[in-house]
Amino acid sequence: MVEVTLWASLGAAAGGKEKLDIEARNIRELFRKLAEQHPGLEPYIKQGIAVSIDGVIYRDTWSKELPEDAEVFLLPRIAGG
Amino acid sequence: MGFDASYTAQKFKSVGSRPVRPDGVDKVTGRARFGADFNMPGQLVGRILRSPHAHAKIKKIDTSRAEKLKGVKAVITAADLPDLTDGNAEMYDILDNCMARGKALYDGHAVAAVAAVDAQVARKALKLIKVDYKVLPHVTDVDEAVKPKAPLLHKDMFTGGVDPKPTKPSNIANRSQYGHGDIEKGFEQADVIIERSYKTEQTHQGYIEPHACVASVNADGSGDLWVCTQGHFVYRQHCAELLGLDVSKLRVTSSEIGGGFGGKTHVWAEPVALALSRKAGRPVKLVMTREDVFRASGPTSATSIDVKIGARKDGTITAASATLRYSGGPYSGMWAELGAMTAFACYDLKNVRSVGYEVVVNRPKTAAYRAPSAPMAAFAVESAVDELAHQIGMDPVKFRIKNAAKEGSKSSYGPVYGPIGIGPTLEAVKKHPHMKAPLGKNQGRGMACGFWFNFGGQTCTDLNIGADGTVTLAVGTVDVGGSRASLSLVAAEELGIPYSQVKAVVADTATLGYNDMTDGSRGTFSSSMATISAARNAIEVMKERAARMWEIPVENVIWENGQAKAKGKKYGNLPQLSVKDIAAAAGNTGGPIAGHSEIVADGAGVSFATHICDVEVDPETGATKVLRYTVVQDAGKAVHPTYVEGQYQGGAAQGIGWALNEEYIYGEDGRLQNAGFLDYRIPVCSDLPMIDTQILEIPNPNHPYGIRGVGETSIVPPLAAIANAVSNAVGVRMTHIPMSPPRILAALDGETAD
Amino acid sequence: MPGLAVSTTINGDDVEFLCQAEETLLDVLRDRLGLTGAKEGCGTGDCGACSVIVDGRLVCSCLVLGAEADGSRIETIEGMADGETLHPLQSKFLEHAALQCGVCTPGFLIAAKDLLARNPDPTEEEIRFGLAGNLCRCTGYDKIVRAVQDAARTMKGV
Numbered sequence: 004m005v006e007v008t009l010w011a012s013l014g015a016a017a018g019g020k021e022k023l024d025i026e027a028r029n030i031r032e033l034f035r036k037l038a039e040q041h042p043g044l045e046p047y048i049k050q051g052i053a054v055s056i057d058g059v060i061y062r063d064t065w066s067k068e069l070p071e072d073a074e075v076f077l078l079p080r081i082a083g084g
Numbered sequence: 085m086g087f088d089a090s091y092t093a094q095k096f097k098s099v100g101s102r103p104v105r106p107d108g109v110d111k112v113t114g115r116a117r118f119g120a121d122f123n124m125p126g127q128l129v130g131r132i133l134r135s136p137h138a139h140a141k142i143k144k145i146d147t148s149r150a151e152k153l154k155g156v157k158a159v160i161t162a163a164d165l166p167d168l169t170d171g172n173a174e175m176y177d178i179l180d181n182c183m184a185r186g187k188a189l190y191d192g193h194a195v196a197a198v199a200a201v202d203a204q205v206a207r208k209a210l211k212l213i214k215v216d217y218k219v220l221p222h223v224t225d226v227d228e229a230v231k232p233k234a235p236l237l238h239k240d241m242f243t244g245g246v247d248p249k250p251t252k253p254s255n256i257a258n259r260s261q262y263g264h265g266d267i268e269k270g271f272e273q274a275d276v277i278i279e280r281s282y283k284t285e286q287t288h289q290g291y292i293e294p295h296a297c298v299a300s301v302n303a304d305g306s307g308d309l310w311v312c313t314q315g316h317f318v319y320r321q322h323c324a325e326l327l328g329l330d331v332s333k334l335r336v337t338s339s340e341i342g343g344g345f346g347g348k349t350h351v352w353a354e355p356v357a358l359a360l361s362r363k364a365g366r367p368v369k370l371v372m373t374r375e376d377v378f379r380a381s382g383p384t385s386a387t388s389i390d391v392k393i394g395a396r397k398d399g400t401i402t403a404a405s406a407t408l409r410y411s412g413g414p415y416s417g418m419w420a421e422l423g424a425m426t427a428f429a430c431y432d433l434k435n436v437r438s439v440g441y442e443v444v445v446n447r448p449k450t451a452a453y454r455a456p457s458a459p460m461a462a463f464a465v466e467s468a469v470d471e472l473a474h475q476i477g478m479d480p481v482k483f484r485i486k487n488a489a490k491e492g493s494k495s496s497y498g499p500v501y502g503p504i505g506i507g508p509t510l511e512a513v514k515k516h517p518h519m520k521a522p523l524g525k526n527q528g529r530g531m532a533c534g535f536w537f538n539f540g541g542q543t544c545t546d547l548n549i550g551a552d553g554t555v556t557l558a559v560g561t562v563d564v565g566g567s568r569a570s571l572s573l574v575a576a577e578e579l580g581i582p583y584s585q586v587k588a589v590v591a592d593t594a595t596l597g598y599n600d601m602t603d604g605s606r607g608t609f610s611s612s613m614a615t616i617s618a619a620r621n622a623i624e625v626m627k628e629r630a631a632r633m634w635e636i637p638v639e640n641v642i643w644e645n646g647q648a649k650a651k652g653k654k655y656g657n658l659p660q661l662s663v664k665d666i667a668a669a670a671g672n673t674g675g676p677i678a679g680h681s682e683i684v685a686d687g688a689g690v691s692f693a694t695h696i697c698d699v700e701v702d703p704e705t706g707a708t709k710v711l712r713y714t715v716v717q718d719a720g721k722a723v724h725p726t727y728v729e730g731q732y733q734g735g736a737a738q739g740i741g742w743a744l745n746e747e748y749i750y751g752e753d754g755r756l757q758n759a760g761f762l763d764y765r766i767p768v769c770s771d772l773p774m775i776d777t778q779i780l781e782i783p784n785p786n787h788p789y790g791i792r793g794v795g796e797t798s799i800v801p802p803l804a805a806i807a808n809a810v811s812n813a814v815g816v817r818m819t820h821i822p823m824s825p826p827r828i829l830a831a832l833d834g835e836t837a838d
Numbered sequence: 839m840p841g842l843a844v845s846t847t848i849n850g851d852d853v854e855f856l857c858q859a860e861e862t863l864l865d866v867l868r869d870r871l872g873l874t875g876a877k878e879g880c881g882t883g884d885c886g887a888c889s890v891i892v893d894g895r896l897v898c899s900c901l902v903l904g905a906e907a908d909g910s911r912i913e914t915i916e917g918m919a920d921g922e923t924l925h926p927l928q929s930k931f932l933e934h935a936a937l938q939c940g941v942c943t944p945g946f947l948i949a950a951k952d953l954l955a956r957n958p959d960p961t962e963e964e965i966r967f968g969l970a971g972n973l974c975r976c977t978g979y980d981k982i983v984r985a986v987q988d989a990a991r992t993m994k995g996v
Binding site for chain 3: 290760
């Protein structure tokens, strides 16, 4: 079980919740479960969101594990220049 | 992959030195080939017809006369670019921006294109295309666009990120919010509160090389694209999607790139060139004019930002909030969101909230510009912080040190920080001799901090060892400013061989696996990680070959200082084998020797900088002279220090231009008035002093050499540093960027400048 | 329309070409003669990336018509090195990393060569104003100025 914090616009798409408890071992499972439990999040997931685990931002790596007590934060995919 | 990316705190032999770059001689002799320096046999000249209206319905386009002109081989409109985006809104906007579909949304929006035997015929043909417009009311200002009676760009735009979803359309594409704590309570605890509004005008990345490409599509659906780009793999992906080509059949070669800064991470004219080539059955060379570049590529957002910060008498910030309105051009983007994320990122705050509004206007599609959205937010916040420090009577550097984020701080955009460099850059600035230099009449000093994310991303490299023992390193990140030198240093370091024996090249999309773009300050960070991984793989291969050459078990072979050595009592006195020795025998021991790496480079971390600036303002003309400028920034590990300095200086120079001069000027008719380098004035050599740099090295724990990205952060502090300096020089708080002479004179006269 | 016949000397070689009346010298160099070292950054004489020397005078080749070059002596970046020996300015630009993307570099080298020919011992201010006709977006000019200062010392034999 991981506690995931959604940035506030994502929270709006998940029915106003800022923190969600999700059972997931890795990023791929997290995205799948999020989309299942909160269909409003699906367009954001498709567009691309990044996962911050204990302050380090991971982009696409599905297999990246979510450690049990990790601080998991969902952020938008960021554009650089 | 089994690659351990943790920092190893090793001592370096090559990394950290300053050799001449491998592509250098070509660039000083004019031999290097940029986007417009390439030609294909039989090529045609492509030209684009652009809307002269800021907002208009396209009722009809008659291309018949143009098609009949002798020498014209193809004419296209949106009809030749069918919508294959399948509901992907982002790709649809790209498609629409490349060629208007029914509505022209800005002055300069492409509506048609021709391919002809030469430029003269192409120009004539454009004049023969008849476009029937119905001009609509337009809006170009970010604050005007959010007013209730503003002309609407899209009838189906309902603000996202708002719950419940609005029932009426507007020009606000999206609302985003970040922060934590209780800001109302926090403001109640404050002894001093500063509340101000700021504006920044739109600027362009200003690369000296206009967009240019040569496109060739064959009847069998295969294609070639030569193009100046920051990401040839992404261009391939987007062009293939938009044109319905197989990705693997489209080969994109990146030319040398004459500046990008984010502006060449998006396709503009390339899908048009490919579509022209497909229709004409011949290659098409399409080069944008400088006017086209300003009217229809780039630029960054124009912004309007409200900031409120409160602090106790002892200097502790108790609450901070910001509302940020960013213009995205005619399409939705995430520019306001990035502003909201970065605005307070330098500080350790208990109560913070930032709200971003993405606003559409009739201006060209906003593109990424070096640390996109961060400079404007930093301008607003750092100006307010300076005022706050002043009101409390505290030194501005000490005030920032007191409130700076550190390892363990919860960032204003969410995650908790690991080891970061903002404290060290502030401490370095506090001690820096620049801070103690005396100031004269009409002179002022300002300082400011800046923050930016760094990216990792998908990266591949191939490291091939030639029969003579020299190394070719093929990378996929386009070299915008000297990274081939840095990556060669990394390869030399890992293999233990001299820099001169490594040759780095940028491969094309057919000869290397997928690579994300060179953006997000990721070029050296990501490719160096992949290079280290590839080199280590090559070393494993060479150890095995050495074992075969010696006929001993591979467990007894170690790699040290560029040599394979046999260890242990039994084999210890076998003579060493160099890379050259092993390579010479490669044919006998198993074939060509190489190391490959395909990774997602993660753990890029974040980057901080603090700048100091001295200016002198002429009270009669309002002209500002930059007297002295210092950049202090954390690089993690500077692979090639000279090129790191170059990034710091270049970002600072762009920031100086943005702060003092550069802006898009629109007329009442919604048309861009200054689409050229004469009236869009970027800094020239005589405008600037030498730019001093101090590289700090706080190792990134997630990279073997501790490398952090450096390319973007240095454009984040200048707007604020210069605004603080000018405000101190003239004794009036400046709130509108650029601080051009008319605005400074108006501030001195006590009027509210426009 | 038949082209105009033009005879010039470019980097010491006799060169003849045909061009249309409205073609600029920059167009001719790049598209007809394969000398792509001079770049088109703006086409309106504001950026200096197309700098060449015509009869000893520094010009923006986008502001010179191809036909105007008849009978002239033209020097471009391609003629700056002497065989495989780089000009001191070229060497110093590399040494000081006075280029990042490199697209403005040919223009700067030609302009700096002209500057030092007229003023072999310039101050920093003279260098900055002398090169103010060349735009660079990457470097902030710091390392360019240092490279020119160093080249001036070398060329004076200091």
